[in-house]
Amino acid sequence: MVGLNSTLTLASGALSADSGALAITNNNIANVNTTGYSRQIVNLSADALDSAGTSQDNGVSFGGFTSVRDAVLQLGIQQKTSDAGSLNAQSALWSQIETGFSSTSSGLGSSLSNLFSAFSGLSTTPGDDAARQSALSSASNLVDAFHQAAATLSSAQTQADAGVSATVAQINQLSKEIAGLDGQLSTLAASGQDGGSAQDGGSIQDQRDTLTAQLAQLTGLSSTSTQSTPSLSTANGSPLVIGQTAFALQVSQGADGKTHIFDSQGQDITASLTGGSLGGALTMRDSSIPQLSTTLDGFASQFAAAMNTAQTTGYDANGSPGQAMFNLPSLSTDGTGAAAGITLALTSTSALAISSDGTAGNSGNVANLLAVQTQALSSGQNPTDTYASFVETIGNGSASVTGNLNATQSALTQLTTQQASESGVSIDEETTNLLRYQQAYTAAAKVISTINSLYTTLMNMSSAA
Amino acid sequence: MRVDPNQYTSVNAAIQQTEQSLGTAMNQLSSGKRVSAPSDDPLAFAADVQSLAASANVDRYTRNADAVITQAQMADSALSSVVTSLTRAVSLGTEGGDGTLTTDQRAVLAQQVQGLLANVLTQANLTSNGTALFAGTASTTTPFVADTTAASGYAYQGNSDSNQAQVGDGLAVTVNIPGDSIFTSSSGNVLGSLQGMVTALQSGSTSDIADATAAVSSAISHVGQVRVLYGNTVNQLNAENDYLSQETISLTSQQQSLVSMDTATAATNLTQAQTAENAVLAMAAKVLPTSLLNYLQN
Numbered sequence: 001m002v003g004l005n006s007t008l009t010l011a012s013g014a015l016s017a018d019s020g021a022l023a024i025t026n027n028n029i030a031n032v033n034t035t036g037y038s039r040q041i042v043n044l045s046a047d048a049l050d051s052a053g054t055s056q057d058n059g060v061s062f063g064g065f066t067s068v069r070d071a072v073l074q075l076g077i078q079q080k081t082s083d084a085g086s087l088n089a090q091s092a093l094w095s096q097i098e099t100g101f102s103s104t105s106s107g108l109g110s111s112l113s114n115l116f117s118a119f120s121g122l123s124t125t126p127g128d129d130a131a132r133q134s135a136l137s138s139a140s141n142l143v144d145a146f147h148q149a150a151a152t153l154s155s156a157q158t159q160a161d162a163g164v165s166a167t168v169a170q171i172n173q174l175s176k177e178i179a180g181l182d183g184q185l186s187t188l189a190a191s192g193q194d195g196g197s198a199q200d201g202g203s204i205q206d207q208r209d210t211l212t213a214q215l216a217q218l219t220g221l222s223s224t225s226t227q228s229t230p231s232l233s234t235a236n237g238s239p240l241v242i243g244q245t246a247f248a249l250q251v252s253q254g255a256d257g258k259t260h261i262f263d264s265q266g267q268d269i270t271a272s273l274t275g276g277s278l279g280g281a282l283t284m285r286d287s288s289i290p291q292l293s294t295t296l297d298g299f300a301s302q303f304a305a306a307m308n309t310a311q312t313t314g315y316d317a318n319g320s321p322g323q324a325m326f327n328l329p330s331l332s333t334d335g336t337g338a339a340a341g342i343t344l345a346l347t348s349t350s351a352l353a354i355s356s357d358g359t360a361g362n363s364g365n366v367a368n369l370l371a372v373q374t375q376a377l378s379s380g381q382n383p384t385d386t387y388a389s390f391v392e393t394i395g396n397g398s399a400s401v402t403g404n405l406n407a408t409q410s411a412l413t414q415l416t417t418q419q420a421s422e423s424g425v426s427i428d429e430e431t432t433n434l435l436r437y438q439q440a441y442t443a444a445a446k447v448i449s450t451i452n453s454l455y456t457t458l459m460n461m462s463s464a465a
Numbered sequence: 466m467r468v469d470p471n472q473y474t475s476v477n478a479a480i481q482q483t484e485q486s487l488g489t490a491m492n493q494l495s496s497g498k499r500v501s502a503p504s505d506d507p508l509a510f511a512a513d514v515q516s517l518a519a520s521a522n523v524d525r526y527t528r529n530a531d532a533v534i535t536q537a538q539m540a541d542s543a544l545s546s547v548v549t550s551l552t553r554a555v556s557l558g559t560e561g562g563d564g565t566l567t568t569d570q571r572a573v574l575a576q577q578v579q580g581l582l583a584n585v586l587t588q589a590n591l592t593s594n595g596t597a598l599f600a601g602t603a604s605t606t607t608p609f610v611a612d613t614t615a616a617s618g619y620a621y622q623g624n625s626d627s628n629q630a631q632v633g634d635g636l637a638v639t640v641n642i643p644g645d646s647i648f649t650s651s652s653g654n655v656l657g658s659l660q661g662m663v664t665a666l667q668s669g670s671t672s673d674i675a676d677a678t679a680a681v682s683s684a685i686s687h688v689g690q691v692r693v694l695y696g697n698t699v700n701q702l703n704a705e706n707d708y709l710s711q712e713t714i715s716l717t718s719q720q721q722s723l724v725s726m727d728t729a730t731a732a733t734n735l736t737q738a739q740t741a742e743n744a745v746l747a748m749a750a751k752v753l754p755t756s757l758l759n760y761l762q763n
């Protein structure tokens with residue numbers, strides 16, 4: 001037998017459940033544009049038993065909310081975000097490098113051609129001062145072109161290096177914030193006040209996810225969170241956050257003039273960091289750009305050596321044996337620094353060794369100088385082809401990074417869309433829910449007013465009797 | 466299945482994407498280039514670099530050929546004037562061979578031949594921009610100077626070398642012919658025969674004069690042979706220039722096809738990008754304002 005009183009209790013329970021549901025709907029609507037917010041769904045359950053555990057049909061019970069999120073999807077997004085961050089950083093530097101080699105009317109390629117054209121002109125007019133001057137100038141232009149090419153590479157490298165410290169500072173800041181949020185989450189979990197459900201950190205968890213995504217943008221991450229001690233580390237395993245403690249990465253200038261990164265134990269982890277804009281910058285700084293520099297330096301030193309040899313087979317305008325045309329910086333065997341350090345050794349037009357027998361009007365050595373253009377350098381290719389494949393390497397590097405970036409970005413967009421379709425707040429849906437809970441609330445209120453009128457009827461009946 | 470409720474992000478992305486292809490299409494159309502950076506097409510860019518180097522080579526071959534042609538023509542016109550002088554000397558020699566002439570008359574003839582000799586010497590010592598045309602590679606020297614100890618009366622101060630100029634891949638031509646093989650050659654000694662003619666006319670011996678006249682005649686035929694060499698060089702270089710200009714055309718068209726944008730394709734791309742842009746914007750206008758709230762207002 002159900003009494004009017006218990007019906008009233010049931011109805012007031014329904015009222016409070018509906019107003020709770022309205023509050024959650026309200027929260028969803030309020031956060032419709034909040035980055036990283038996961039929509040919350042209302043937990044309602046039918047009370048099967050009363051507190052004494054005897055009676056059935058005891059109305060509704062409000063169980064707070066559950067945030068809708070997909071942890072697996074989030075890991076996928078985190079991974080792709082790191083990849084995209086890395087590729088983005090690389091792509092920016094590649095296009096900067098590429099710009100330095102885009103011109104076909106200036107730069108190394110045309111300087112090479114100009115040099116050979118100028119020497120070729122001397123074959124008919126070996127004694128002409130203007131022609132000799134033009135040959136000397138074009139040699140000096142070629143030196144400038146080598147310098148400029150080397151500067152393009154080294155400035156990109158410097159730029160990659162310059163961002164490292166700032167990025168590490170950002171990483172440390174984010175780690176600290178995440179550790180702070182982990183503290184709040186564990187307090188919530190301990191007090192059972194985490195928005196009504198013990199497993200859900202609600203918007204604090206959302207904030208943590210957002211910060212983690214920002215961190216993933218900066219460096220590759222590996223999260224090995226268990227519920228009790230969530231932990232984050234860089235992709236190579238150096239800890240960033242364990243439990244509620246943040247571990248700061250350190251930077252310092254290495255002996256090689258580059259910024260090195262150390263984990264909290266003081267171990268140099270520069271070489272093992274991957275992913276994110278930090279990983280991208282390090283890849284460019286320590287691998288891609290040095291490879292290009294080595295190629296360019298090899299080209300400069302081999303070309304200079306070939307021209308010097310050709311020059312020394314001839315005689316200058318005064319009949320003295322030809323001297324080296326280019327000076328190279330004192331080199332280690334691989335020619336490091338040759339492109340940046342090459343200088344023109346000849347200072348006067350008469351020093352050009354055009355003659356093959358010491359006669360001023362002889363131009364026999366021009367053939368030897370021009371032969372450098374078609375002879376293979378020790379790299380196996382002639383100078384023009386060496387330069388062409390150097391530029392092709394740059395183009396390929398840039399194109400492949402851009403291609404990967406586009407692919408990664410579409411994958412990321414797809415994952416993000418998928419995540420939004422799970423966790424995003426839909427205004428239409430919330431509006432519908434609003435109407436739904438409003439009507440339920442109205443109906444529950446109606447029940448109360450009906451019971452009230454029943455009581456009134458009863459009272460009136462008693463007083464009439 | 467639940468769909469992404471936030472249309473703004475994807476609409477934004479779509480607008481950005483179409484704007485990007487619009488920008489690319491406009492760039493390609495305005496610059497006329499399909500490849501403006503190495504990464505646009507690494508292989509084509511590298512091939513373009515090589516093709517441009519080949520073009521620069523063709524340019525310098527052409528310049529060399531033109532320079533050699535100029536020198537050859539200059540030398541040829543000098544030799545043509547030499548032949549005129551020699552021909553005149555032959556007729557003077559014939560005239561001097563007449564036994565009825567007096568010594569004075571022969572002296573006048575000898576003087577005229579002396580004048581011709583001076584003319585020829587000027588041609589033999591001709592310079593262009595300070596470079597002697599007929600001194601071999603010793604181009605700063607004066608090739609022929611009077612020297613009584615020499616058989617011809619003139620000493621050659623140049624050398625017997627010649628310069629080569631590259632006018633094609635693996636093709637070089639001789640720039641100059643050394644003066645000793647033209648003016649003091651054993652097969653036709655120009656200066657020597659004229660000097661001999663002067664001496665013979667002064668001596669008055671008709672048989673000497675006849676010998677000297679024959680020597681000048683053989684010098685004419687020798688110079689003629691040398692002129693044929695110059696003519697051949699010029700012909701060869703003209704042919705080479707024709708080939709080089711063909712080569713320039715084919716290299717230019719190669720570069721065009723490597724990096725240039727076909728205008729029709731570029732225009733089509735632009736139209737496509739515009740259509741896509743319009744479609745996306747129209748879609749945005751339709752999709753974005755839609756919300757359940759619009760229908761609940763009254």
